[in-house]
Amino acid sequence: xxxxxxxxxxxxxxxxxxxxxxxxxxxxxxxxxxxxxxxxxxxxxxxxxxxxxxxxxxxxxxxxxxxxxxxxxxxxxxxxxxxxxxxxxxxxxxxxxxxxxxxxxxxxxxxxxxxxxxxxxxxxxxxxxxxxxxxxxxxxxxxxxxxxxxxxxxxxxxxxxxxxxxxxxxxxxxxxxxxxxxxxxxxxxxxxxxxxxxxxxxxxxxxxxxxxxxxxxxxxxxxxxxxxxxxxxxxxxxxxxxxxxxxxxxxxxxx
Amino acid sequence: xxxxxxxxxxxxxxxxxxxxxxxxxxxxxxxxxxxxxxxxxxxxxxxxxxxxxxxxxxxxxxxxxxxxxxxxxxxxxxxxxxxxxxxxxxxxxxxxxxxxxxxxxxxxxxxxxxxxxxxxxxxxxxxxxxxxxxxxxxxxxxxxxxxxxxxxxxxxxxxxxxxxxxxxxxxxxxxxxxxxxxxxxxxxxxxxxxxxxxxxxxxxxxxxxxxxxxxxxxxxxxxxxxxxxxxxxxxxxxxxxxxxxxxxxxxxxxxxxxxxxxxxxxxxxxxxxxxxxxxxxxxxxxxxxxxxxxxxxxxxxxxxxxxxxxxxxxxxxxxxxxxxxxxxxxxxxxxxxxxxxxxxxxxxxxxxxxxxxxxxxxxxxxxxxxxxxxxxxxxxxxxxxxxxxxxxxxxxxxxxxxxxxxxxxxxxxxxxxxxxxxxxxxxxxxxxxxxxxxxxxxxxx
Numbered sequence: 126x127x128x129x130x131x132x133x134x135x136x137x138x139x140x141x142x143x144x145x146x147x148x149x150x151x152x153x154x155x156x157x158x159x160x161x162x163x164x165x166x167x168x169x170x171x172x173x174x175x176x177x178x179x180x181x182x183x184x185x186x187x188x189x190x191x192x193x194x195x196x197x198x199x200x201x202x203x204x205x206x207x208x209x210x211x212x213x214x215x216x217x218x219x220x221x222x223x224x225x226x227x228x229x230x231x232x233x234x235x236x237x238x239x240x241x242x243x244x245x246x247x248x249x250x251x252x253x254x255x256x257x258x259x260x261x262x263x264x265x266x267x268x269x270x271x272x273x274x275x276x277x278x279x280x281x282x283x284x285x286x287x288x289x290x291x292x293x294x295x296x297x298x299x300x301x302x303x304x305x306x307x308x309x310x311x312x313x314x315x316x317x318x319x320x321x322x323x324x325x326x327x328x329x330x331x332x333x334x335x336x337x338x339x340x341x342x343x344x345x346x347x348x349x350x351x352x353x354x355x356x357x358x359x360x361x362x363x364x365x366x367x368x369x370x371x372x373x374x375x376x377x378x379x380x
Numbered sequence: 381x382x383x384x385x386x387x388x389x390x391x392x393x394x395x396x397x398x399x400x401x402x403x404x405x406x407x408x409x410x411x412x413x414x415x416x417x418x419x420x421x422x423x424x425x426x427x428x429x430x431x432x433x434x435x436x437x438x439x440x441x442x443x444x445x446x447x448x449x450x451x452x453x454x455x456x457x458x459x460x461x462x463x464x465x466x467x468x469x470x471x472x473x474x475x476x477x478x479x480x481x482x483x484x485x486x487x488x489x490x491x492x493x494x495x496x497x498x499x500x501x502x503x504x505x506x507x508x509x510x511x512x513x514x515x516x517x518x519x520x521x522x523x524x525x526x527x528x529x530x531x532x533x534x535x536x537x538x539x540x541x542x543x544x545x546x547x548x549x550x551x552x553x554x555x556x557x558x559x560x561x562x563x564x565x566x567x568x569x570x571x572x573x574x575x576x577x578x579x580x581x582x583x584x585x586x587x588x589x590x591x592x593x594x595x596x597x598x599x600x601x602x603x604x605x606x607x608x609x610x611x612x613x614x615x616x617x618x619x620x621x622x623x624x625x626x627x628x629x630x631x632x633x634x635x636x637x638x639x640x641x642x643x644x645x646x647x648x649x650x651x652x653x654x655x656x657x658x659x660x661x662x663x664x665x666x667x668x669x670x671x672x673x674x675x676x677x678x679x680x681x682x683x684x685x686x687x688x689x690x691x692x693x694x695x696x697x698x699x700x701x702x703x704x705x706x707x708x709x710x711x712x713x714x715x716x717x718x719x720x721x722x723x724x725x726x727x728x729x730x731x732x733x734x735x736x737x738x739x740x741x742x743x744x745x746x747x748x749x750x751x752x753x754x755x756x757x758x759x760x761x762x763x764x765x766x767x768x769x770x771x772x773x774x775x776x777x778x779x780x781x782x783x784x785x786x787x788x789x790x791x792x793x794x795x796x797x798x799x800x801x802x803x804x805x806x807x808x809x810x811x812x813x814x815x816x817x818x819x820x821x822x823x824x825x
Contacts, residue, residue: 234689
């Protein structure tokens, strides 16, 4: 596969999704580069989750184009998304509470021995290795995920994504359910993934998170893109104005 | 599986090694299962005392093992159905239907179609195969309506409960009792002839012991290879020794110790028990070592996560019902063979016993939790209660009351344990014991 070096990691062009007569996403274009965090923000019903669902394969777009490394791709279901290196970390984490970390990391993609049996030792070992990178204090490999803390559960969810060499991560409110210490932990983790060259779409309500973590901010309102701005070129108040009133700050808009 | 153990040997706290709690944790013994074994032993000892030494005899324990087998066989499948947040109310009717169908095959279909009488070598194989295929097909139909049709399992199998029982009367014989059955088929039901005898029982014991040792050793080697924490060698050796001792003592005292009432020779392990052991091994393997089982538990833990993980949840649900249908056929063969007859009311109320066995064995209706071995133990606990009360000459309705009380008590204790509410555990235990004791005491004739 040849990669056009000047092409962004992800380019979503003129995406439209409607539910009945409602235009949930109405002609939105966003881009994401490698090693970059782009926050997708907006009020309730702004269409940010629906937009991301089209990239994740959870809900295909009605029209528009998705390009990865500059090449157009078709993403009709979660499996397609994974093939293109897109992984999602859902707000409610999508972990099965009753099984251990390794079983969750490999859920749906289990490692098996030659006889077709589950290779739990290999999965535990691989999980331990990916966890060393993400959260060195994580040692509860054999505990049901139920009894882990919120931050540890978040690490499991992220391990699930990065173990399979995700290039593009979609994180839906990653710190919404966490306490301050755990939030800090997840922020460190995002910084680390960024340094490793992943591109991250961050769906968030939390303006502080957005300013701490994102490089660029795409604001949506009623299904339309208000604009995409560089974090360093705007103030929090200007972004809030975009979210609430849909007004672009004078001259600050950036691609 | 549920114990906290440090994944890394270097992370293990060396100072705490000697405490009892850390010893239990590092042994990775399922404490819930160990508690159930303790409860079972307590029930046995209490009945042994109450009956003046009549309970823990070779004869009684041998009968107990045979009587538990059919319910236990079905309970292994019911665990997976309940774990994936469904239920199967049709198993009793399905067992009756399949048992009757197998009898029709060997007593009418084969003789009338091929002109073969009984006691041809393959008659029992054909009858059993037809039962198993039919069971799988019926399970697939019920499972498909649940998984693809979106009809709740409670409703689908409530319908099945009525349909399969009713169909017995439409199967050509209008519900007439079919007896006798093929003499080889009869051996599936146990009895002095349908048992392994002394030599083969000891052989079975030797194979089982070798299996225990090899599996402990293999799991140790596998974890070593990936540089994962292994249990202390002494604990592995201890587990293997205890398991082997239990197997050999059980076979020696119960199976070989029970002398045939016909000719006084050692009876050995009964065929239904051999079948139960095989079924338990196979279903445990499916549940713990195959993707199918992993998916069943994942669906029970979080159906949404399973779906997002790319699991074919519908197919998995359907397969749990297919497995249940196959197990109903096996249990139906055991029960029909044991009676040497197919009767229309075979398996009536078995669905309640099977569900109770799974639940007493620690399966949670909230989904995601339950073990195969627990369900088998649950079936043995229920049968122990019943057979102990029979020895005490307690009437059948009073037996039902006690089993009902034990069912609710066991779930109350389980729920309190999960909340780590010790007072509630003790309260539930004492109330349950008091009510059961009162019923037993006043029900004695």
